[in-house]
Amino acid sequence: MAAVNDQWDHASIHSLLSFSSFESAIFETPTRYDFISFLALAQKLHIDFIPVIYSDIEGVVAMDTYEMRQISVNETTSLIFKRTRSEAQEAFRSLTSEVAVLGHPSIRNHPNITQLQGISWDVLSDGNIWPAFVFEKSGFGDLALFASSAAGRNLNIQERLKICVDIGTAIKDLHSSRFVLGDIKPQNVLIYRDELGILTARVINFDFSARVVADTELIYLATSYPWTAPEFHHRGCRLSEAVKMDLYSFSLLCIWFLFDFSSGIAYSKNATWMEDFGIASGFDRSEYTLSRLKEDDKLALLAEQLLTNDNSLEQNTKEVLIQFLVSNLRSNPAEREIDFQQSFSLLTQQKEYPLQDRVDQEDLGNDFEIILSIRQLYEAHYQVRCHIFKCLEDRSQDGVAPEKTAFQLALCYEIGFGVPKNDELSAHMLLISGRSEEDLNNTINQMRVSETQGYQASLYKKLEGIGHIKHARSMSQRKIKKTHGDEHWLRREIGDLKSVTGSTVEVALLLASLSSIYCDEGRWEEAEIIETQVMELRLEADGEHPDTLDSMANLASIVLNQGRWKEAEALELQVAETRLRTMGEHADTLDSLTNLSSIFWSQGRRKKAMELVEQIIETRKRVLGERHYDTLVSMSNRASMARIQGQWNEAEVIFRKVLELRGGVLNSGVELGVDHLFTVTSMANLAFTLRAQGCFKDAETLEREVLDMRIRILEKKHPDTTAAMANLGSTLWNQGRWEEAEKLFLEAIEISKEILGTEHPVTITYTTNLASTLWSQGRRKEAEALLVQTKHLSQNEAV
Numbered sequence: 001m002a003a004v005n006d007q008w009d010h011a012s013i014h015s016l017l018s019f020s021s022f023e024s025a026i027f028e029t030p031t032r033y034d035f036i037s038f039l040a041l042a043q044k045l046h047i048d049f050i051p052v053i054y055s056d057i058e059g060v061v062a063m064d065t066y067e068m069r070q071i072s073v074n075e076t077t078s079l080i081f082k083r084t085r086s087e088a089q090e091a092f093r094s095l096t097s098e099v100a101v102l103g104h105p106s107i108r109n110h111p112n113i114t115q116l117q118g119i120s121w122d123v124l125s126d127g128n129i130w131p132a133f134v135f136e137k138s139g140f141g142d143l144a145l146f147a148s149s150a151a152g153r154n155l156n157i158q159e160r161l162k163i164c165v166d167i168g169t170a171i172k173d174l175h176s177s178r179f180v181l182g183d184i185k186p187q188n189v190l191i192y193r194d195e196l197g198i199l200t201a202r203v204i205n206f207d208f209s210a211r212v213v214a215d216t217e218l219i220y221l222a223t224s225y226p227w228t229a230p231e232f233h234h235r236g237c238r239l240s241e242a243v244k245m246d247l248y249s250f251s252l253l254c255i256w257f258l259f260d261f262s263s264g265i266a267y268s269k270n271a272t273w274m275e276d277f278g279i280a281s282g283f284d285r286s287e288y289t290l291s292r293l294k295e296d297d298k299l300a301l302l303a304e305q306l307l308t309n310d311n312s313l314e315q316n317t318k319e320v321l322i323q324f325l326v327s328n329l330r331s332n333p334a335e336r337e338i339d340f341q342q343s344f345s346l347l348t349q350q351k352e353y354p355l356q357d358r359v360d361q362e363d364l365g366n367d368f369e370i371i372l373s374i375r376q377l378y379e380a381h382y383q384v385r386c387h388i389f390k391c392l393e394d395r396s397q398d399g400v401a402p403e404k405t406a407f408q409l410a411l412c413y414e415i416g417f418g419v420p421k422n423d424e425l426s427a428h429m430l431l432i433s434g435r436s437e438e439d440l441n442n443t444i445n446q447m448r449v450s451e452t453q454g455y456q457a458s459l460y461k462k463l464e465g466i467g468h469i470k471h472a473r474s475m476s477q478r479k480i481k482k483t484h485g486d487e488h489w490l491r492r493e494i495g496d497l498k499s500v501t502g503s504t505v506e507v508a509l510l511l512a513s514l515s516s517i518y519c520d521e522g523r524w525e526e527a528e529i530i531e532t533q534v535m536e537l538r539l540e541a542d543g544e545h546p547d548t549l550d551s552m553a554n555l556a557s558i559v560l561n562q563g564r565w566k567e568a569e570a571l572e573l574q575v576a577e578t579r580l581r582t583m584g585e586h587a588d589t590l591d592s593l594t595n596l597s598s599i600f601w602s603q604g605r606r607k608k609a610m611e612l613v614e615q616i617i618e619t620r621k622r623v624l625g626e627r628h629y630d631t632l633v634s635m636s637n638r639a640s641m642a643r644i645q646g647q648w649n650e651a652e653v654i655f656r657k658v659l660e661l662r663g664g665v666l667n668s669g670v671e672l673g674v675d676h677l678f679t680v681t682s683m684a685n686l687a688f689t690l691r692a693q694g695c696f697k698d699a700e701t702l703e704r705e706v707l708d709m710r711i712r713i714l715e716k717k718h719p720d721t722t723a724a725m726a727n728l729g730s731t732l733w734n735q736g737r738w739e740e741a742e743k744l745f746l747e748a749i750e751i752s753k754e755i756l757g758t759e760h761p762v763t764i765t766y767t768t769n770l771a772s773t774l775w776s777q778g779r780r781k782e783a784e785a786l787l788v789q790t791k792h793l794s795q796n797e798a799v
Helices: 034-046 092-101 145-146 156-176 239-259 271-273 287-295 299-309 317-327 343-349 372-381 382-398 402-416 425-433 439-448 459-465 468-475 484-501 505-520 524-542 545-558 563-583 587-602 606-623 627-643 648-661 677-692 696-716 719-734 739-757 761-776 781-799
Strands: 049-053 060-062 066-073 078-084 114-123 129-136 189-191 198-204
Touching: 034 092, 034 129, 034 343, 049 129, 066 739, 078 092, 078 114, 092 114, 114 382, 114 425, 114 524, 129 382, 129 505, 145 189, 145 239, 145 271, 145 587, 156 198, 156 239, 198 382, 198 459, 198 648, 239 287, 239 299, 287 299, 299 317, 299 439, 299 739, 372 402, 382 402, 382 484, 402 425, 402 439, 402 484, 425 439, 439 484, 459 719, 505 545, 545 563, 545 587, 563 587, 587 606, 587 627, 627 648, 648 677, 677 696, 677 719, 696 719, 719 761, 739 761, 761 781
Parallel strands: 049 114
Antiparallel strands: 060 066, 066 078, 078 129, 114 129, 189 198
16 A cells, blocks of 8 residues: 655644634634644533543554554444554644544544544653544544445445445535545545345545635645645645545545555456556556546546446446545636535435534633533542643733633642642632632632533543443553552542532542552552442542542442451452443443452452353343453453462463454554454463473463563563563473573563562562573582572562
8 A cells, every 4th residue: 555645734734724714703713723722612512521641542653743552342332542653733733624624523423433532641651741632433444444444345345435425425424514525545534234134435634724714715624645636735725626636536536445456466357448548558546646647637538437337337327426426526726516416415315314404592702711620630540630720821921812811720729639629829810810719709609500511412422331441441550650649649639629519410520530540559548448439429429420439449349358158258249239230231231240350369269250250241242342451351360360269271262362363453464462462471371381281382382472472562661571580480491491581580580689579579579480491400509509599588568
């Protein structure tokens, strides 16, 4: 596939998005494009801020101007997180452009335009925050990938025409609302299959789109080889000119897809007449071929000849297509057909999508109001709140919307949002805002009395409601390193907010974040105190709400980690029974049953634990699908139970099945799960099982892969990486390869001393393994010295 070369004139991009975008009478042009103006637009368009950290999601796919990550939610649904690759401030222009298009009421739920499910956050190490758009993943990827796949290659021309009509319908309706796409190409079209098995195309990526109200406005478009119209230039163009460029790009895409140029395989029919176009039979039909034909101004003639020679389309359809494509593939834009509404009405029986000409008559100015999204913002990482405050402060210093900005800063200082509470500075900012103390108190009271701010009626809300989002989020490995500063900041936020609002849901959200830090660090007693507060707050506010049951389940896990089996069992039983009664076979219910099985196992009630795990596996297969992460975790738990009981063959079979099921494929063609830590752990479990059965060569092969992958994912100085070194060392030791084993044990010991300490039990275990290796080589004095050392260290650890 030819590389896409997107170029634009940076000097001219300032007019990329005309913010008379919705109607000049009701939408203010932002005084500048930045993080706050972006949030303001998203907020006023009722787009959710989703508490998923972009960098937590493993596996990135880089495109030309953006990158993507994926979370698999269930057997049939995945979410894609799309983030710009630019970190220049000017990138907020294209981000704002895209959210303006995708959030516009005229096209928000259009069947042929990819729907924006929400906005998540990329939290950078320097404290900066970048938004990431959340979409439903396409089952087949973009049109370029689909066209070269077996499913794409097997389509007949009628099925291909249906895809083209979908794309054209989106363009037609966008043009009707005076939107210009500006970058039409296969990579900006996704292919989905609906519940009836029908393929549908949806347009995506509106970085270079604009809605133009006045015909005299200038807009600036992208260029993508070879899809851009020949008259493209880096100067601004009028609406009518941009529409004609869109039509040219779309028509070229139709020729590419309808007649299998996408395959790279020669068109064998009518080779004689094709030679007139300089295309010999057997020639690679790449984008380069179309580009050359475009330069020679032969595309219109080619379209006419291809359609004339096709015998599979009905005559009236061919005539409409010839008229449309021949007209719009002419090099001279003056000769193109600008209005193609009638053409498309003849090609499709689709129901007309009702367009909404105007947004609701509410003020869609660019002022951002924290209180309107307060619940979602307190559910986010605390650095998001810090960044919002910093950006508001920058605006204040630059004199941007001074009164509105000052009022938001007064609120920040009053409740400790993103900054330590400061009554004096709050009063100062309130004075600058020209608002009263009563206004500020009324704003805060909205938080005290408002119901939980749920998510919009989106796919995300639906998935959250059935418990799948929380489990998808738990799949990702936390890459933002938690520090003492995180704990200090959250404690400060809790104190500041509680002193003003009392015990609100927002306080419970902050307490839950603090509890998770303590759990990650194994500080179970402190976690228990905090999680008990969370549970009591939620119980008082919401009763048997799912969030309350989440807190109770977390508390059960914390108690379990302190060895208090009976208390943990009582709590988890209460949660499981309530969830089963109120939710049925919900993902959360199955979680509770999984926790119960773990408690039974820890109590030595192995038969009951295994029966419960078998039940969970079957239910998850039925509800979530066999390949779902939660199903695979349950299968791994069952394999581990078999291994502990010495049922090595059974454990091996299950571990192999888990690894086989992890082999999904992202729409980029990159293997899904190969670099996921769960996959690596599954490989390590299988290797351990093989080693226990004496299959040392097979175990060694797997353990070398595990070590390489953990170094790549976690880096060398990580406890799991040193464990992989030690496991490989043990396998080599079992084969009598003592010198190789010695090197690995030495390296594991040095790293473990650095990251865990000399007296840590893991470091002592590695040292004992090294002593055994030295003894096996006849170096008994060295081995005895190490054993004395480990005995001394073990005694110190016990003390």
